Structure formats: C-alpha cells, structure tokens
Amino acid sequence: MPNIDLSKISTRAPEDLDRDEAERLTKQRADRISELHQQLVAQKEHAVLIILQGMDASGKDGALRNVFGECAPYGLRSVAFKKPTEEEFDHDFLWRIHKEVPAQGEMVIFNRSHYEDVLIQRVHGWITEEQVDRRFDSINAFENLLRYDNNTLILKFYLHISKEQQREELMERIEEPEKQYKHNDGDWREREHWDEYRKAYEDVIARSEIPWHIIPVDQRWYRNYLMTDIVVQAMEGLNMEWPPLVTNKTWSV
Amino acid sequence: MPNIDLSKISTRAPEDLDRDEAERLTKQRADRISELHQQLVAQKEHAVLIILQGMDASGKDGALRNVFGECAPYGLRSVAFKKPTEEEFDHDFLWRIHKEVPAQGEMVIFNRSHYEDVLIQRVHGWITEEQVDRRFDSINAFENLLRYDNNTLILKFYLHISKEQQREELMERIEEPEKQYKHNDGDWREREHWDEYRKAYEDVIARSEIPWHIIPVDQRWYRNYLMTDIVVQAMEGLNMEWPPLVTNKTWSV
Numbered sequence: 001m002p003n004i005d006l007s008k009i010s011t012r013a014p015e016d017l018d019r020d021e022a023e024r025l026t027k028q029r030a031d032r033i034s035e036l037h038q039q040l041v042a043q044k045e046h047a048v049l050i051i052l053q054g055m056d057a058s059g060k061d062g063a064l065r066n067v068f069g070e071c072a073p074y075g076l077r078s079v080a081f082k083k084p085t086e087e088e089f090d091h092d093f094l095w096r097i098h099k100e101v102p103a104q105g106e107m108v109i110f111n112r113s114h115y116e117d118v119l120i121q122r123v124h125g126w127i128t129e130e131q132v133d134r135r136f137d138s139i140n141a142f143e144n145l146l147r148y149d150n151n152t153l154i155l156k157f158y159l160h161i162s163k164e165q166q167r168e169e170l171m172e173r174i175e176e177p178e179k180q181y182k183h184n185d186g187d188w189r190e191r192e193h194w195d196e197y198r199k200a201y202e203d204v205i206a207r208s209e210i211p212w213h214i215i216p217v218d219q220r221w222y223r224n225y226l227m228t229d230i231v232v233q234a235m236e237g238l239n240m241e242w243p244p245l246v247t248n249k250t251w252s253v
Numbered sequence: 254m255p256n257i258d259l260s261k262i263s264t265r266a267p268e269d270l271d272r273d274e275a276e277r278l279t280k281q282r283a284d285r286i287s288e289l290h291q292q293l294v295a296q297k298e299h300a301v302l303i304i305l306q307g308m309d310a311s312g313k314d315g316a317l318r319n320v321f322g323e324c325a326p327y328g329l330r331s332v333a334f335k336k337p338t339e340e341e342f343d344h345d346f347l348w349r350i351h352k353e354v355p356a357q358g359e360m361v362i363f364n365r366s367h368y369e370d371v372l373i374q375r376v377h378g379w380i381t382e383e384q385v386d387r388r389f390d391s392i393n394a395f396e397n398l399l400r401y402d403n404n405t406l407i408l409k410f411y412l413h414i415s416k417e418q419q420r421e422e423l424m425e426r427i428e429e430p431e432k433q434y435k436h437n438d439g440d441w442r443e444r445e446h447w448d449e450y451r452k453a454y455e456d457v458i459a460r461s462e463i464p465w466h467i468i469p470v471d472q473r474w475y476r477n478y479l480m481t482d483i484v485v486q487a488m489e490g491l492n493m494e495w496p497p498l499v500t501n502k503t504w505s506v
Contacts, residue, residue, distance in 0.1 A: 044343075090297075090356035092402035098351040103343035134401050141394030148387050149345035 003206045006198050009214060011162040013222035022225040026066075029228035034070035036235040037107055041075035043240050044105035047152040050231070051110045053119075053204075054159030055197060056187040057169035059217045060111050063159065066224040067231060068109060077102075080111040093117040093135065094142055101146055114139055115204055123196045140209045147210070155234055156212045157227060158201060163194055165218040256459045259451050262467060264415040266475035275478040279319075282481035287323035289488040290360055294328035296493050297358030300405040303484070304363045306372075306457075307412030308450060309440040310422035312470045313364050316412065319477040320484060321362060330355075333364040346370040346388065347395055354399055367392055368457055376449045393462045400463070408487055409465045410480060411454060416447055418471040 013022075040046055050068075052060045064078055079100045088096045094114055102108040118135050121127045127135075146152040161169075170191070173183040190197070205212045213230050217223040266275075293299060303321075305313045317331055332353045341349045347367055355361040371388050374380045380388075399405040414422075423444070426436040443450070458465045466483050470476040 047343075087356065090300075090358065090403075091354065092398050092405075094398060094402075095351060095354065098348060101344065101348065103340065105343065131402070134397075138394060138398045138402065141391060141398075144387075145345050145347060145391045145394075149347075149384070149391065150343075152345075 001206055001208060001211050004202055004214075006160065006202055006214075009160060009216070011160050011165065011216045011218045013216065013219050013225075017222070017225075019219075019221055023221055026221070026224045026228050029232050030067065030070045030224075032232050033068065033228060033235065034072070036232070036238075036240070037068075037071040037076065039240040039242060040107060040235070040238075041072070041105050043243055045151060046238050046240070047102035047104050047146070047150055048107040048235065049102050049110065049146065049152055049154045050107070051113045051115070051154065051156040052159065053113060053115050053157070053201075054217070055161055055166055055194075056184075056190060057166050057173070058159035058161040059169075059220055059223055060159060062220055063157070063215075063223060063227055064109055064111060066220075067227045068107075071107070075106050076108075077106070078109040078111055081113060081116060092138075094138060098142070101150075102152065104151060114142070118204060119197065119200050120190075122200050123193050136207045140207075143208075143210050153234060153238060154210050155231065156208070156210060157230075158205065158212045158214050159217045159223065160214050161217050163191075166191065254459055254461060254464050257455055257467075259413065259455055259467075262413060262469070264413050264418065264469045264471045266469065266472050266478075270475070270478075272472075272474055276474055279474070279477045279481050282485050283320065283323045283477075285485050286321065286481060286488065287325070289485070289491075289493070290321075290324040290329065292493040292495060293360060293488070293491075294325070294358050296496055298404060299491050299493070300355035300357050300399070300403055301360040301488065302355050302363065302399065302405055302407045303360070304366045304368070304407065304409040305412065306366060306368050306410070306454075307470070308414055308419055308447075309437075309443060310419050310426070311412035311414040312422075312473055312476055313412060315473055316410070316468075316476060316480055317362055317364060319473075320480045321360075324360070328359050329361075330359070331362040331364055334366060334369060345391075347391060351395070354403075355405065357404060367395070371457060372450065372453050373443075375453050376446050389460045393460075396461075396463050406487060406491060407463050408484065409461070409463060410483075411458060411465045411467050412470045412476065413467050414470050416444075419444065 013019075037048075040048060052063055054060055068076065068078075077100075081096070084096065097110075097114045100108060100110070117127075118132055118139070122132055143154055147154060170183075170187055173179045173187075205214070213227075215223050215226050266272075290301075293301060305316055307313060321329065321331075330353075334349070337349065350363075350367045353361060353363070370380075371385055371392070375385055396407055400407060423436075423440055426432045426440075458467070466480075468476050468479050
C-alpha cells in the first residue's frame with residue numbers, strides 16, 4: 001500500500017451521517033454476518049481471519065462484541081495475543097500465531113497479532129531494523145501462505161483513535177467500576193510513545209501486501225457501522241452456497 | 254542450488270574407504286554429537302532442525318538411531334510426518350510443521366517433512382504446478398524465518414538409495430520377522446513412480462535456498478559415517494560454549 005500520514009486521517013464519523021440510521025443498518029449487517037458465518041461453517045471451503053490492531057483503548061474488544069456478536073460460537077474463535085510466554089519467546093515470532101490460524105470452515109479473530117512484533121518491539125528498540133525488515137518479509141510470506149494454500153480471507157483493521165479520545169477511554173477505566181478490570185498502568189506509559197507508535201503503524205500499513213482497513217473509532221457506533229459493512233462485503237465476495245443434500249453419509253466416508 | 258542429475262550420483266561408498274576405520278570414526282563422532290547437543294541444551298541460544306527425506310526404505314529410522322542415538326532424550330525430539338489428519342488437511346501445509354519446530358536449546362529431527370507436500374502430492378498430481386511454485390516460495394520463506402528469527406541451524410539430508418537396494422530392503426520387510434512391522438503394500442506401489450519421485454527430488458534440491466546434503470545410503474555404515482561428519486562440523490560451527498556459573502538464581506528471575 002502507498003505511504004500514508006495517519007495524522008491527516010479523521011478519527012471521527014462524517015458529519016452528515018445519521019447515527020440512528022447507521023445503528024439500524026449495523027444491526028442488519030451483524031445479522032447478515034452471522035448468516036454468512038453459518039454458510040462458511042457449512043460449506044467448509046474457506047477460512048476467515050480477522051486481524052484487529054490499534055492503540056490501547058481503541059476499542060478492539062468492543063469491535064469483537066458488536067461486529068461478530070451475533071455469530072454462533074462454533075466455528076468461531078477469538079484469540080488475544082498478550083506478552084509472549086517464555087516458551088513462545090524461544091521460538092520465531094510467528095510460531096504462536098500460526099498455531100491459531102483458522103481451519104477451513106472457521107472464522108478466527110485476532111485481538112492483536114503478529115504485527116505487535118513490528119510495533120511494540122520496534123518502538124522500544126528490542127529488535128534491530130534489519131530484523132524488522134526480515135519480519136515484514138516473513139509476515140507477507142506467511143499471509144500469502146494462508147491465502148493461497150488454505151483459501152483464507154484475511155481482513156485487517158487498524159482502529160484509528162485520537163490521542164484525546166484515548167485519554168478519555170483510559171480515564172473511564174479508572175473511574176467506572178465495570179471498566180476498572182481493564183486498567184493497566186502500562187497503557188499510560190505506552191501513551192508517551194504515541195508518535196513512535198503512529199509512525200510504526202504507518203509503516204505496517206505501507207509494507208503489508210494485504211491492505212489494511214483504517215477505521216475511525218472515536219465514535220464507537222461509527223466503528224461498528226463501518227466494520228460490519230466491510231465484513232459483509234468481503235464475505236459476500238466469497239460467493240458461498242449452502243451445500244446440497246448428501247444422503248447415505250457414514251462414518252467411514 | 255544448481256540443477257543436479259541424481260542418476261549420475263553414486264549411491265555407494267567410495268571404493269577406497271576402509272569400513273572398520275569408518276565405523277571407528279562414526280562411533281567417536283556420535284559421542285561428539287551427544288556432547289554438542291548437551292551444550293546446545295545448556296546454552297539455549299540456538300535451535301537445531303534436522304530434516305530427513307528419501308525414498309521408502311532409504312534408512313531414515315536407521316539414520317536417526319545411529320547418528321543421534323547417543324544424545325540425551327531431553328532437548329531432543331523426533332517427529333515423523335505421515336499422512337495428514339483431517340484437521341491438518343483443513344490448514345495450510347506448513348501448519349502442522351511449524352508447531353513442531355525446535356525451541357532454542359532444542360534439537361528436533363523431522364522424519365519426512367514439509368517437502369512431502371511438493372513430492373508425493375506433486376507426483377500424484379494432487380496439486381497444480383502453480384501450487385507447487387507457491388509452496389517452494391513458502392518453504393524458503395519459512396526456513397528463513399526459523400533461521401533468522403530463531404537462530405535455527407537447519408540441516409537437510411536426502412538419503413540417496415538405488416532402486417535395486419530399495420528392492421532388497423523392501424523384500425527384507427517381508428522376509429524378516431523383526432522388520433515385518435514396517436511392511437506396507439503402498440511402498441511397492443509408490444516404487445512404480447520411481448522416476449517421477451527422482452525428478453521431484455531433483456527439483457526440491459535445486460529450488461531450496463538452504464542446501465541439501467546428498468547421502469549415498471546403499472551401505473548403511475557409509476550413511477552413518479557421512480552424516481555424523483556433517484552434523485559434527487555444522488554444530489561445531491555454532492561455536493557454543495558452556496554457560497558460566499550464575500549464583501543466586503531464583504524463580505523470580
């Protein structure tokens with residue numbers, strides 16, 4: 001993808017979009033996603049991988065709940081990648097990721113992903129720029145493997161939040177009892193590296209073969225509206241059909 | 254690697270090599286491999302991946318036993334890749350392979366490997382030539398990931414057997430009680446595709462970024478002699494050292 005300047009991209013919904021209408025459409029689309037997911041499971045010819053990335057408090061959990069919340073729990077998994085375990089650190093960075101990719105007939109949502117290995121690790125200088133270059137090559141080869149060797153639809157979302165909105169969200173995690181479990185001092189420390197993360201994200205977006213969808217998330221309803229639209233369109237593009245009746249199925253088939 | 258013609262490469266030991274002397278050296282080297290393996294485990298800075306490929310009855314199990322038989326069982330695993338399970342077939346071809354790669358401080362021996370996915374599958378026409386090309390790209394990217402992102406030494410051995418010797422080995426599996434458990438009618442059927450496998454192997458060797466060692470195996474003692482030599486040299490090249498004493502280790506480190 002071409003180079004982009006995230007600071008030039010709005011984090012807000014267009015002024016002329018009606019929120020009520022948007023929410024009505026979002027609900028319809030979430031139901032449609034559930035139906036498409038059911039076809040994916042039934043047909044078992046495609047895999048779907050959703051990748052969610054964004055600054056802390058950019059609304060990854062909420063996206064999961066609101067966009068995929070209508071789907072049946074079977075054939076669906078979400079995987080949150082946190083700090084690697086000691087065993088994971090003793091392997092290449094894609095080892096723990098590859099284990100979790102969707103099978104055919106499955107949709108998997110990554111809450112953070114292998115992109116952390118060229119974000120947090122790069123921002124803190126834990127890896128050299130030469131390693132960063134190699135990792136981008138590895139990531140593109142890995143995603144192509146999933147795409148071409150296992151019919152995987154890969155949808156990548158960058159949740160684009162403003163620094164002001166992040167402050168509000170982080171404050172709520174201190175002030176509101178039902179959000180306090182999400183509070184983490186570390187998020188406030190990472191916030192000090194805001195510009196470096198922005199730059200690292202711009203590079204991620206520029207160097208990915210499979211394009212990113214940049215989602216303005218300051219208003220969560222707009223995030224849901226946009227993401228449901230993208231997921232429906234992409235999954236409809238798979239042209240899935242309900243499998244025809246097969247009689248005389250036996251265990252030995 | 255350059256194109257090769259396997260039919261021009263001898264499957265036998267050089268005439269002037271003394272077998273007794275070779276076996277004496279092999280024993281010494283197998284002990285040295287055990288020592289180097291111990292250092293690998295202790296130092297925990299490198300991973301070692303050994304890949305064994307070859308026609309049926311080319312002596313992969315014997316290589317495992319004779320070359321690595323002196324190593325301690327911890328920090329050592331051998332993985333035999335057979336026909337993929339249904340779950341494995343529902344993923345890309347490297348999914349089941351990646352799970353099994355060595356951690357730092359570990360040596361893993363693959364008895365067959367991801368190369369089967371451009372051998373048996375290609376010989377039988379289960380995949381298109383376009384898929385074959387993509388798989389070679391994926392394989393080279395995958396091996397580079399292990400090499401550069403996890404300090405993995407990758408040693409690949411093609412066990413080079415003659416068609417006559419294979420016939421003898423397969424007959425022994427019918428005639429000798431302690432080998433009958435290895436008999437498989439399918440091996441005789443695959444033997445009819447000998448020339449196609451040869452060609453597919455030549456292509457594997459030509460298109461791999463990390464080079465293959467071609468091991469003449471008609472005499473098993475020569476296989477052991479050559480393989481132990483290659484493993485010792487490669488592992489000595491890692492320049493491992495015994496880690497120095499660290500006092501006051503605690504669980505919280």
